[in-house]
Amino acid sequence: MNHSKTPTLADVGRVAGVSRGTVSNVFNHPHLVRSDVRERVEAAAHQLGYDGPDPRGRVLRDGKFNAIGFLPPGAYAISDVVRSPYGRELVLGVSLACDEAGATLSLVSGTDDTRTTAIREALVDGFILGHSVDIDLITSAQRRRLPFVILESDAGPDVNSIRIDGRKGALLAVRHLTNLGHRHFAILSVRRTSGPPIVHMPGKAKRRLAGGFPLDHERLDGFAQGLAEINLSIDDVPIIETTPGEPAAGAVVFDQVPEATAILTMSDWQAITVLDEALRRGINIPEDVSVVGFDGTAEAARTTPPLTTVAQDIVGKGRLAAAMVFANGPPQQIVMPVELVVRGTTARPRS
Amino acid sequence: MNHSKTPTLADVGRVAGVSRGTVSNVFNHPHLVRSDVRERVEAAAHQLGYDGPDPRGRVLRDGKFNAIGFLPPGAYAISDVVRSPYGRELVLGVSLACDEAGATLSLVSGTDDTRTTAIREALVDGFILGHSVDIDLITSAQRRRLPFVILESDAGPDVNSIRIDGRKGALLAVRHLTNLGHRHFAILSVRRTSGPPIVHMPGKAKRRLAGGFPLDHERLDGFAQGLAEINLSIDDVPIIETTPGEPAAGAVVFDQVPEATAILTMSDWQAITVLDEALRRGINIPEDVSVVGFDGTAEAARTTPPLTTVAQDIVGKGRLAAAMVFANGPPQQIVMPVELVVRGTTARPRS
DNA sequence: GCACTTTTTTGGAGCGCTCCAAGTTTATTC
DNA sequence: GAATAAACTTGGAGCGCTCCAAAAAAGTGC
The missing domain is CATH 3.40.50.2300 (Response regulator)
Structure with missing residues (x-):
C-alpha cells in the first residue's frame, strides 16, 4: 500500500511505531518528545522521504494561512501594480510589514467580474483592498469575516480605511x-x-x-x-x-x-x-x-x-495597512x- | 446551536432541507441542481450569511492552491525584490503570467534560516526560486514534490532552470x-x-x-x-x-x-x-x-x-518561469x- | 399504469493535520 | 519498593469540503 503516494504523518508513525500525534510533535513541538523516539521518527521520515507536515492539513485544522492578500485597485491587474511607481511603493510597504511578521504576501488576481470570487477563495487571513473599492467588494470581504482595510476610500465607521487628505x-x-x-x-x-x-x-x-x-x-x-x-x-x-x-x-x-x-x-x-x-x-x-x-x-x-x-x-501607508490587518482590531478610519x-x-x- | 460560528455547507443544507452535496453543487456545479432547489439553497445561504464554500476545505480536498510562490533570491526579503529595478521587472513578468492564468502570486517571505520552512509550508502549487539558490533549497523544493524553476543557476538536468548567458x-x-x-x-x-x-x-x-x-x-x-x-x-x-x-x-x-x-x-x-x-x-x-x-x-x-x-x-524571463511552473513538464534548462x-x-x- | 430512461439528490469516505484529555511510562522521594 | 510526581504518548474528534456510486425522483412512451 501507499506506493508512490506522498507519505503522510500516519505513514511515518506506522514505520516508526508511534502514533500520528507523536510524529506531529516531532515536527512541531520536538521538545516534548523523548530524544530516542524523536530520532526514530526522524529516521522513518527520512526513509519515507517525508519532509514535514503537509500545509493543507494544518490549514484546515488551524484555520490560519499566515498570509495577507493584496487586491489591486479597481480593474487593475497584479501587473499594473508592479508597473506603477505608486503601486510599487505601496506594495513595498506591505511587504516590509509581511517580512517582519514572517507572513506571505499574496497578490490576488482578478478582473472586475472575477474579483468577488477571488476574495471568496483567496487563501489569506486578511485583505488590503486597493482604493476605489466598490460596495460589492466590501460586502464580499465582510462575508469572508476576515479583517480588511480599504485604501483611499472611506466606507464608513464599520470598515477599516486609510486615505490621504x-x-x-x-x-x-x-x-x-x-x-x-x-x-x-x-x-x-x-x-x-x-x-x-x-x-x-x-x-x-x-x-x-x-x-x-x-x-x-x-x-x-x-x-x-x-x-x-x-x-x-x-x-x-x-x-x-x-x-x-x-x-x-x-x-x-x-x-x-x-x-x-x-x-x-x-x-x-x-x-x-x-x-x-x-x-x-x-x-x-x-x-x-x-x-x-x-x-x-x-x-x-x-x-x-x-x-x-x-x-x-506611500510606503508607510502600505505598512500601516498591513499592520491593521494583522492587528485585527476595532475599525478605524485613518487620514494621512x-x-x-x-x-x-x-x-x-x-x- | 451554531451561534456566532461561521456557517458551513452543512448548516446551509440543514436550513434548506437538502444534503451537503447539493449545497456544494449549487455553488460549484449549479447546472445540475433543479432550479427550485437551487433557489431554496441560495435563500438559505443568504439567510445564514453564507457566501460560498470555505477555501480551506476545498484546498484539503482538491490539493490545489491555484497559486504560485516566488522566493526572493538569496538572503533577500520580499521588500528587496520590490525595491530593485531588476526584481520588479521579474515579478512583473511572473505576475503577467499569473494574471493570465487567474492564479495568485505569493511572495514568500523568509530569511536564510526560515527559508526551507517557508518552502515546506507555502500554500502554492509550484515555486520560482530566485537566483543563487543553494542546494538545501533545491532539496526542500524537491521534497514538496511541486514543480519549480530556478533562476540564474543551473542545477543540472533534473531541475528546471532559466538563466541568461x-x-x-x-x-x-x-x-x-x-x-x-x-x-x-x-x-x-x-x-x-x-x-x-x-x-x-x-x-x-x-x-x-x-x-x-x-x-x-x-x-x-x-x-x-x-x-x-x-x-x-x-x-x-x-x-x-x-x-x-x-x-x-x-x-x-x-x-x-x-x-x-x-x-x-x-x-x-x-x-x-x-x-x-x-x-x-x-x-x-x-x-x-x-x-x-x-x-x-x-x-x-x-x-x-x-x-x-x-x-x-527580464519580464520575459519571469513570464517564462511562471509558464514552466504552470506547465509542470519535463525538466528544461534554458539559456536566454x-x-x-x-x-x-x-x-x-x-x- | 407499467417499465424504462434520464435527471437529481444523497451521504459515506476521505483529504492530512493538530489539539487535548486521558492513559502510560519513567523518575524521584522517603 | 511503594507512593507520588513528572514526563511522555496515544488516539478520538473534528476542521469544511468535494467526489462518486448509488438511491430517489421525475419524465417518457405505449
Whole structure:
C-alpha cells in the first residue's frame, strides 16, 4: 500500500511505531518528545522521504494561512501594480510589514467580474483592498469575516480605511501655482476605466468624469477650491482623463491645451509622461510650463528637472495597512497627511 | 446551536432541507441542481450569511492552491525584490503570467534560516526560486514534490532552470569598452551577503569574492576573457563588491579607483548609483568616465545620460518561469540571450 | 399504469493535520 | 519498593469540503 503516494504523518508513525500525534510533535513541538523516539521518527521520515507536515492539513485544522492578500485597485491587474511607481511603493510597504511578521504576501488576481470570487477563495487571513473599492467588494470581504482595510476610500465607521487628505493636497498644489502667478491651467485626471484619453473642454454643459474614483473627485474639489480663491472657476479649466501609465497623456495635454502655463496632475506617473513629452517637443520645464505631480514617489525626485509634487508616505501607508490587518482590531478610519514638495518643475510663468 | 460560528455547507443544507452535496453543487456545479432547489439553497445561504464554500476545505480536498510562490533570491526579503529595478521587472513578468492564468502570486517571505520552512509550508502549487539558490533549497523544493524553476543557476538536468548567458554579456560589455580605447577599469560586483562594500585591489594574493553567486563569477569570467583579448589581466583590475542597492557603491569606486576610465557593473542599479555619485562630484559621464550597466531595466533608459547596459528580457524571463511552473513538464534548462545596448554613458576615454 | 430512461439528490469516505484529555511510562522521594 | 510526581504518548474528534456510486425522483412512451 501507499506506493508512490506522498507519505503522510500516519505513514511515518506506522514505520516508526508511534502514533500520528507523536510524529506531529516531532515536527512541531520536538521538545516534548523523548530524544530516542524523536530520532526514530526522524529516521522513518527520512526513509519515507517525508519532509514535514503537509500545509493543507494544518490549514484546515488551524484555520490560519499566515498570509495577507493584496487586491489591486479597481480593474487593475497584479501587473499594473508592479508597473506603477505608486503601486510599487505601496506594495513595498506591505511587504516590509509581511517580512517582519514572517507572513506571505499574496497578490490576488482578478478582473472586475472575477474579483468577488477571488476574495471568496483567496487563501489569506486578511485583505488590503486597493482604493476605489466598490460596495460589492466590501460586502464580499465582510462575508469572508476576515479583517480588511480599504485604501483611499472611506466606507464608513464599520470598515477599516486609510486615505490621504487628497483635497488638501490638491489645494496646496493649486495655491503654489497661483502664488507663482499662473492663471492658465490644465488638469490631468485619472481615467479609471480602460480606453483612450477623454478630453473635457470648458463650456460644454456640465462636465462629468467618465471614469473616476471618489479620491479623484476629492482632488478635483481641492483644485476647484484653490482656483476659487483667486476667482477662477474649475469649469473654465480643461480636464483630461487618461488611464494610469498612458504614455500619450503628455501629448494630449500639450495638443489640447496649448495655452496652459501650469499642468496639474493626479499622479507622478502622469506628470512624468508630461515631462517626457515636453522634452520631445522642446518645451522647457519649468520656464515654459509648470508641472505638479501627485504622490511623491521616489521617481519624482529623479526626473529632470526634479518634480514638484504633492507627497504622501506611500510606503508607510502600505505598512500601516498591513499592520491593521494583522492587528485585527476595532475599525478605524485613518487620514494621512500630505505635503507639497517644491522642486524644479514649477516656476513663475513667462510674463 | 451554531451561534456566532461561521456557517458551513452543512448548516446551509440543514436550513434548506437538502444534503451537503447539493449545497456544494449549487455553488460549484449549479447546472445540475433543479432550479427550485437551487433557489431554496441560495435563500438559505443568504439567510445564514453564507457566501460560498470555505477555501480551506476545498484546498484539503482538491490539493490545489491555484497559486504560485516566488522566493526572493538569496538572503533577500520580499521588500528587496520590490525595491530593485531588476526584481520588479521579474515579478512583473511572473505576475503577467499569473494574471493570465487567474492564479495568485505569493511572495514568500523568509530569511536564510526560515527559508526551507517557508518552502515546506507555502500554500502554492509550484515555486520560482530566485537566483543563487543553494542546494538545501533545491532539496526542500524537491521534497514538496511541486514543480519549480530556478533562476540564474543551473542545477543540472533534473531541475528546471532559466538563466541568461552572463559570460557573453560581460564579454560584450568589455569588448565595447576596449574597442573604444579604454585600458583602465574598475569592476563593481555584487556582494550577496550583507555588509559594507569590500574592496579587492590588485596585487594582493589570490582574490576571492566574499559574497557572490555562480552568476557573478560567470560574469567575472566574461570580463576576464574580454580583458585577456587585449592582453590585460583581470587580476590587475580592482573589484569592489557592494550589496544591491548600496547607495555608496558609486562613491567607493571613485574613491578607490580614481584612475579608472571605465566602470563595469553587475546591475543597472549599481550603475545608477555611479551616475548619481558622478553628478554629485562633477565628474562628467561619459567624457571623464564610461559606465556600463547590466540587466537592461526600464530605469536604465531614463537616466541622464541614458545608460549603456547589457540587456536581457527580464519580464520575459519571469513570464517564462511562471509558464514552466504552470506547465509542470519535463525538466528544461534554458539559456536566454543577452544584448549590449549602447546608449549615452560610454565614449572614448580622454586621450 | 407499467417499465424504462434520464435527471437529481444523497451521504459515506476521505483529504492530512493538530489539539487535548486521558492513559502510560519513567523518575524521584522517603 | 511503594507512593507520588513528572514526563511522555496515544488516539478520538473534528476542521469544511468535494467526489462518486448509488438511491430517489421525475419524465417518457405505449
